[in-house]
Amino acid sequence: MTQMLILQTADPFRYAEMLTITGRLNASYAQRHGIPYDAYVGIKRGYHPWHAAFNRIILLSDLLRRGYRGWVFYMDADAFIADLAFDVRAYAESHNxxxxxASKGAEGGWWDINNGVFLLNFAHPSTAFIVEEWNKRFFDIDEQALSAGREWHSVMDDQALLHSVLCDNEQLRDSLYVDTEGLINYKARFVRQIIRGNGATFEERLAIIRSEVQAVEMAFGLTGASRQDGLSADAVLWCHRILLGREPTDWSIIDWLRTQHTSLPSLTQWFLDSPEYRGQAIGNFERGSPPLSRDAIVWAYRTILGRMPEGEDVVEFHLSIHQSFDDMVQAFLESEEFQQKILQKASGR
Incomplete structure (x- = not known):
């Protein structure tokens, strides 16, 4: 099993309150998937609250020094997991x-990423260099400059330092994977981040985070506000993805559906009767339209079976036997593996 650590950090004066909210949900995800969770509140090196942004650099350096060889799944205090059923270990394994x-940052070069949410593979030969160089460039900032740096960007921040490491080392380009699937950061399917900017105040961001975290907790039955009868949130979310081909835009629908339906056939019929299912394509793949793409095969494995295909030969096999997206989906739905998942999802296991 892939070794992984989920890590968050915040200063004790401002973002600690935000971390209390997101950390509760993220720790629940960690416990659910058997992944260690660690949160550090404080300032490892620096003088002002925003200097806690540098904590990640020192925490990663400490892990490297201790000989850690797994993955680190890092999230800022304003980031939270929106899909508790997503298998981040399997995702990491597919990117060994x-x-x-990480996700794309602004409109810079290949190195311009957002380091508010990222996964770092300590078993990769390039990781030690990235962490060591990132740490070195941070400690190259002298104490006087750091002490005088009361405001953000008054010295190079953590993300700018990482950008400089990547930008100055073209050989790292192939070691970086920029998420193009909408999985992590911003309004993504798996991890969402309510970032600074867009005119929102800290208090407004805090209110948004509190509301969205509560919605996810209710959808997955983590609070007393959710009814415990009906189908599991996993089963409802799973049907939503398969039959509508997208993530829910309002997570309260998951909680409502799970309490309205007592069986998968009833739930499935509700989706099949919906105007959206009848009138739209599934995600980015037109139903019944050849040729079938590799992306469609990978989507089916991830969405319907909850895992990645075993290899390229398996993808090629499916490309050779299915004439259209509809044909492929039907085959996956009729597979023995999927039938076993029906039994598991219906019972909430």
Whole structure:
């Protein structure tokens, strides 16, 4: 099993309150998937609250020094997991050839990533260099400059330092994977981050985070506000993805559906009767339209079976036997593996 650590950090004066909210949900995800969770509140090196942003650099350096060889799944205090059923270990395993997974930042070069949410592979040969160089560049900032740096960007921040490491080392380009699937960061399917900017105040961001975290907790039955009868949230979310081909835009629908339906056939029929299912394509793949793409095969494995295909030969096999997206989906739904998942999802296991 892939070794992994979920890590968050915040300063004790401002973002600790935000971390209390997101950390509760993220720790629940960690417990659910058997992944260690660690949160550090404080300032490892620095003088002002925003200097806690540098904590990640020192925490990663400490792990490297201790000989850690697994993955680190890092999230800022304003980031939270929106899908408690997503298998982040399987996702990481599918990217073992990469050192770093992150989302796109602004409109800079290949190195311009957002380090508010990322996965770092300590077993990759490039990771030690990235962490050591990142740490070195941080400690190259002298104490006087750091002490005088009361405001954000008054010295190079953690993300700018990482950008400089990547930008100055073209050989790291192939070690970086930039998420193009909408999985992590911003309004993503798996991890969402309510970032600074867009005119929102800290208090407004805090209110948004509190509301969205509560919605996820209710959808997955983590609070007393959710009824415990009906189907599991996993089963409802799973049907939503398969039959509508997208993530829910309002997580309260998951909690409502799970309490309205006592069986998978009833739930499935509700989706099949919906105007959206009848009138739209599934995700980015038109129903019944050849040729079938590799992305569609991978989507089916991830969404319907909850795992990645065993290899390229398996993908090629499915490309050769299915004439259209509809044909492929039907085959996956009729597979023995999927039938076993029906039994598991219906019972909430």
């Amino acid at each position: 050839r990469h050192a770093l997974i």
